[in-house]
Structures are given as structure tokens and as C-alpha cells.
Amino acid sequence: xxxxxxxxxxxxxxxxxxxxxxxxxxxxxxxxxxARQVNRRARQLGAHHISTDTSRVRRWLDxxxxxxxxxxxxxxxxxxxxxxxxxxxxxxxRTAHLSPSASGVDLPWAAPQTVEMIxxxxxxxxxxxRRGFLGTSLALSAGSALxxxxxxxxxxxxxxxxxxxxGGDRTRRGRLSPPELDLLESTTKMFRAWDAQCGxxxxxxxxxxxxxxxxxxxxxxxxxxxxxxxxxxxxxxxQLAGWMSYDVGxxxxxxxxxxxxxxxxxxxxxxSLGSYVLSSMSRQMIHLGRPEDALELIHLGQYGSRETATPxxxxxxxxxxxxxYATMGQPAKCKRAVGMAEDCFSDCAPxxxxxxxxxxxxxxxxxxxxxxxxxxxxxxxGRSPMYASLSRPKMLQAVHLFEEDxxxxxxxxxxxxxxxTVDLMEREPEASTVHLAKALRIAKQxxxxxxxxxxxxxVDTAVRDFGDVDEVRDLTEQxxxxxxxxxxxxxx
Numbered sequence: 001x002x003x004x005x006x007x008x009x010x011x012x013x014x015x016x017x018x019x020x021x022x023x024x025x026x027x028x029x030x031x032x033x034x035a036r037q038v039n040r041r042a043r044q045l046g047a048h049h050i051s052t053d054t055s056r057v058r059r060w061l062d063x064x065x066x067x068x069x070x071x072x073x074x075x076x077x078x079x080x081x082x083x084x085x086x087x088x089x090x091x092x093x094r095t096a097h098l099s100p101s102a103s104g105v106d107l108p109w110a111a112p113q114t115v116e117m118i119x120x121x122x123x124x125x126x127x128x129x130r131r132g133f134l135g136t137s138l139a140l141s142a143g144s145a146l147x148x149x150x151x152x153x154x155x156x157x158x159x160x161x162x163x164x165x166x167g168g169d170r171t172r173r174g175r176l177s178p179p180e181l182d183l184l185e186s187t188t189k190m191f192r193a194w195d196a197q198c199g200x201x202x203x204x205x206x207x208x209x210x211x212x213x214x215x216x217x218x219x220x221x222x223x224x225x226x227x228x229x230x231x232x233x234x235x236x237x238x239q240l241a242g243w244m245s246y247d248v249g250x251x252x253x254x255x256x257x258x259x260x261x262x263x264x265x266x267x268x269x270x271x272s273l274g275s276y277v278l279s280s281m282s283r284q285m286i287h288l289g290r291p292e293d294a295l296e297l298i299h300l301g302q303y304g305s306r307e308t309a310t311p312x313x314x315x316x317x318x319x320x321x322x323x324x325y326a327t328m329g330q331p332a333k334c335k336r337a338v339g340m341a342e343d344c345f346s347d348c349a350p351x352x353x354x355x356x357x358x359x360x361x362x363x364x365x366x367x368x369x370x371x372x373x374x375x376x377x378x379x380x381x382g383r384s385p386m387y388a389s390l391s392r393p394k395m396l397q398a399v400h401l402f403e404e405d406x407x408x409x410x411x412x413x414x415x416x417x418x419x420x421t422v423d424l425m426e427r428e429p430e431a432s433t434v435h436l437a438k439a440l441r442i443a444k445q446x447x448x449x450x451x452x453x454x455x456x457x458x459v460d461t462a463v464r465d466f467g468d469v470d471e472v473r474d475l476t477e478q479x480x481x482x483x484x485x486x487x488x489x490x491x492x
Contacts (some may be wrong), residue, residue: 017063019092023078024061031057034077041073065093072120079124087124105141105259106149109157111231114263118234119215121256122241125208140252140288147296150281153262153274154304176222181229184214188236189356195244196360196408199448204244211237228268235264236357239277246284247410249449254284271308275301276357279320291327298324310352315344316361319369326376331387334377338370360408364401368415371395375418378425388425395419399435413442413451417458424458429466433475436462440475444482452483 024034031054038057042050050070060066066074071093078086088094089104107117187210194203214234222230242257258281265274278301285294298321305313322337345366348354371394378387395418402412416439423432436459443451459479462472 015063017061017092019090020074021061023082023086023091027078027081029081030054037077038070038073041077042069075124076127079127087121104139105146105255107259107263109152109155109263109266111227111267114231114260114267115215115218115234118238118260118264119212119219121260122208122212122215125241125253126205126212140255142285142288142290142293146293147300150259150262150278150297150300153266153278153300157266175220176217176226176230181226181233184233185229188233188240191237191240192357192360193407195240195247196410197446199247199410199446199451204241204248207237207241207244211241231264231268232270232273235261235268235270235273235277237261238264239273239280239357242277243280246280246287247448247450249453251284251288255281258284271305272310272313272355273357275305275309275313275317277301278304279317282320282324286323286327289327291324295321295324295328310354310358311344311347311349312352312354312358312361315341315348315366316358316369318344319361319366319373322373323369323376326373326380329377329380331377331381334373338373341366341370360411362401362405364398364405364408365411367394367401368398368411368418371398371415372418375422375425378422383425385426388422392419392422392426395422409442410446410448410451413439413446413448414454416442417451417454420458421461424461424465429462429469430471432458432462433469433471436475437478440478440482455479455483 027034029037035052035054035057038052039050042052052070056066060070060074071088071091074091074093075086075088078091107113191203191207191210195207211234214230214237218227218230218234238257238261242254242261245251245254245257258277261277262274262281265271265277278297282294282297282301285291285297298317302309302314302317302321305317309317318337318341322334322341325331325334325337345363371391374387374391374394378384378391381387395415398415399412399419402408402415416435420432420435420439423429423435436455439451439455443455456479459472459476462469463476466472
């Protein structure tokens with residue numbers, strides 16, 4: 001047999017690779033065409049020893065595990081074919097360092113594997129971004145399939161810096177200088193500021209590219225302290241890549257980045273950063289209608305960071321807990337969490353040593369989250385006037401503060417839309433159109449599918465309930481003109 005000689009008998013328990021068969025059948029390729037593409041890509045990678053033929057492809061489909069780098073090559077080929085990230089595990093294969101069971105979000109909690117997984121996933125994402133492909137084939141995890149692997153974030157593991165190989169060049173340890181590390185950290189801060197100002201669609205692939213570069217550094221020998229700082233940068237960048245993916249509607253991709261960010265935060269020994277990642281996952285679960293999962297994730301973050309979280313971080317976690325309880329229709333627990341968020345925020349001080357990633361949780365954000373909690377309670381309670389009246393003053397304050405700061409344009413737009421939803425619940429359609437028109441002006445400037453979708457949804461509600469109001473009809477025309485319906489996400 002060409003290329004990959006196999007002198008060992010096949011194991012009796014070997015079964016056809018149904019996942020690979022499914023992708024192969026949908027691709028429309030013949031076995032010969034797939035073999036030719038594998039060989040062509042292998043030559044591009046310098047793997048000239050690879051010489052695949054139709055017989056070898058058939059054996060892969062029958063369940064044979066190909067050697068490296070073929071799993072990665074197949075992942076790239078199917079990703080390009082379908083315009084979505086098709087990971088190695090999605091085609092029923094495994095890389096050399098991952099066990100067959102390491103799929104989805106249930107990944108090994110070890111430094112070398114974390115680096116490799118982030119590197120591989122970001123590389124695949126960059127490859128698709130360069131070609132303008134959209135979407136993802138990754139499956140979202142939920143329920144126990146999501147929560148149980150995340151709980152292992154708290155299980156102690158041995159300290160694992162990136163060590164040089166045996167007999168390696170130890171003179172290179174720590175060659176990344178403190179100023180270079182400072183520059184990496186400041187670049188991450190800059191990306192966060194861009195996201196807040198411009199939305200997730202404009203700079204997403206730049207963040208993914210920076211993340212991939214950091215994993216390259218982590219694969220080199222580094223001193224333990226340097227390694228921890230690099231893992232922290234990787235965790236922050238992976239969280240931001242996840243957040244931006246969530247903002248443009250790439251939910252499975254976002255979840256995978258969040259999971260990888262949690263793994264990096266664990267390797268960095270940063271429990272507070274881990275709690276922030278879990279809060280991002282919680283927000284996504286609320287958005288996807290899984291408040292029970294959201295609550296589990298938040299409680300996991302609160303417990304894990306109980307000894308390290310500053311008052312501002314605690315306030316953010318309580319505010320997200322309130323959002324989950326609101327969506328679940330539990331007003332007493334929601335009000336208690338709102339109160340705890342406000343109490344913790346009142347304890348914030350400049351000397352707390354807050355990390356840059358929590359800087360977004362300002363007085364404006366606190367009011368915004370709590371306003372949305374009461375607004376969501378109003379929805380669950382059949383548009384309750386009482387909860388709507390509790391939401392309005394906090395939403396007004398959030399809008400006022402976001403308008404003043406001029407930095408968080410996406411948040412300003414989202415809260416204008418939130419205020420419009422309260423207007424509609426209180427049967428004030430004319431006022432709602434004023435706020436929605438302002439949000440539309442911002443939506444044209446930022447790249448955020450969250451803003452666009454919430455704007456469309458709220459205008460649809462206004463049309464349904466108050467379609468005979470002139471201002472509503474005018475706004476509908478403006479929306480159709482300036483924000484026409486499009487594919488779910490723009491190239492990012």
C-alpha cells in the first residue's frame with residue numbers, strides 16, 4: 001500500500017467512521033479526488049512522504065486512524081469545502097496528543113494539550129476568515145454535557161509551565177523579555193477597547209491571529225512566570241475571541257473559545273479570569289434560552305473565585321445571576337441578586353487592583369444589567385407593569401451614562417433598544433421609536449449582529465402592537481433602508 005504501510009492486522013472491534021463518512025458523502029468528492037487533495041495539501045506542508053490512494057481513503061472510512069498530519073489535513077479540506085470550522089474531532093479522528101474521547105467541550109486539563117488545542121482551533125478559524133467563509137459546524141454543548149466538564153476547572157492539577165524538552169536548549173528559558181510581555185498585554189487591552197467601540201465583527205480575526213501568535217510563544221521554552229503570564233494573555237484573548245464570535249452570531253465557535261479560555265485561565269492560575277469566562281458563557285446561555293445552564297455556570301464562577309474576586313467582579317457575577325433568575329421567572333431570587341450586585345459595587349475602590357478586563361463593568365453597566373433583569377421579569381410575568389416600572393429608571397440611567405462616556409457604543413445601542421422595549425410594554429410607541437432611531441444610527445456604525453437582531457426584533461414588536469402609528473411606520477421604512485435583512489453574520 002502506498003505511503004502508509006500497515007503491517008499489523010486490523011482489530012476486530014474496529015467500526016466504520018460514521019462522522020467521516022457523513023462529511024465525505026456530503027462533500028460530493030470521490031475517494032480518488034479526496035486522495036489527490038490530501039496529497040496536494042501534504043506537499044504544501046512539506047510532508048512529501050504522504051502518498052494516499054483510494055484504497056487508503058476507504059480504510060479511513062472503514063475506521064482506520066490515519067497518522068499525522070492527515071487528520072489536520074482532512075480537517076482543513078472539509079472546512080474549506082463547507083465554509084465552516086470542521087475540527088479533527090468532528091470527523092471522528094484524533095491528533096497525536098489528544099485521546100479519542102477529547103471532543104466537544106470535554107477537553108483534557110493540561111498545559112501542552114491546552115496550547116495545542118488553542119493553536120489548532122485558532123489556525124482553522126484564521127484559515128476560514130481569510131477565505132471569507134461564514135458560520136461553524138461545531139455543535140453547541142448544553143446541560144450536563146457542558147456543566148460537568150466545566151466543573152473540572154476547580155480540580156487541582158500539578159503546576160505545568162512550558163518546559164524545554166529533555167536535552168533541549170535551556171539557555172532560551174525566559175527569552176521573552178518583560179517589556180515584550182507588557183506589549184502583549186497592552187495589545188489585548190487595545191483589542192478590548194476596539195470591541196466595545198466597534199462591535200465584534202470588525203476586529204475579530206485580528207484577535208484570533210494574536211491568540212495564535214501567543215500559542216506559538218507558549219510552544220517555545222519559557223520560564224514558569226513568563227509561561228503563566230502568557231497563559232493569562234491567551235485566556236483573555238480566547239475570551240475576547242469568544243465574545244466577538246458571540247456578538248456576530250457564531251455561537252458554537254464562541255462556546256469553543258470560551259472553553260479554551262477557561263483552560264488557559266486555569267493554567268495561568270487566575271481564578272478571577274476563569275470566573276469572567278464563565279460569566280461570558282452564562283450570558284450566551286441566557287441568550288440561547290438556557291437560563292438553568294447559565295445559573296450553574298455563574299455559581300461555578302462565584303465559588304471558584306470566592307477568595308480572589310474584587311468587589312467589582314463580585315458585582316458583575318451577582319448581576320449575571322440576577323439575569324438568570326429573571327429569565328427563569330424567580331422574582332425573589334432575582335431581586336436578592338440585584339441587591340447583592342449593588343451592594344458589592346458600592347464597595348468598589350480604586351485600590352482594589354481590578355484587572356483591565358473588568359473595567360467595562362461600570363455604573364452604567366450595573367444599571368444596564370439590573371434594568372434588563374427587571375425587564376426580563378416583566379416579560380416572564382406577561383408584561384407586568386410593576387417590573388417594567390422597576391426597569392425604567394435603571395435603564396434610563398444606563399442610557400444616560402453610556403451616552404456620556406462615548407466609549408461603549410454597542411452597549412449604548414443595546415440599552416437604547418432595551419429602553420424601547422420598556423416603552424412598548426408601557427404602551428408608549430412614539431417614545432420607543434425615538435430610542436430605536438438613535439440605536440439605528442449607532443447600528444450603522446458598529447459591526448454587531450446582536451445589536452442588529454435586537455433592533456429588528458423590537459421594531460417587529462412595535463409593528464405588531466402599534467402598526468397604525470405613523471412614527472412606527474416611518475421607523476420600519478428607515479430600518480429596511482439602512483439595515484436590510486442579511487445573512488446571520490458578516491465576514492469576521
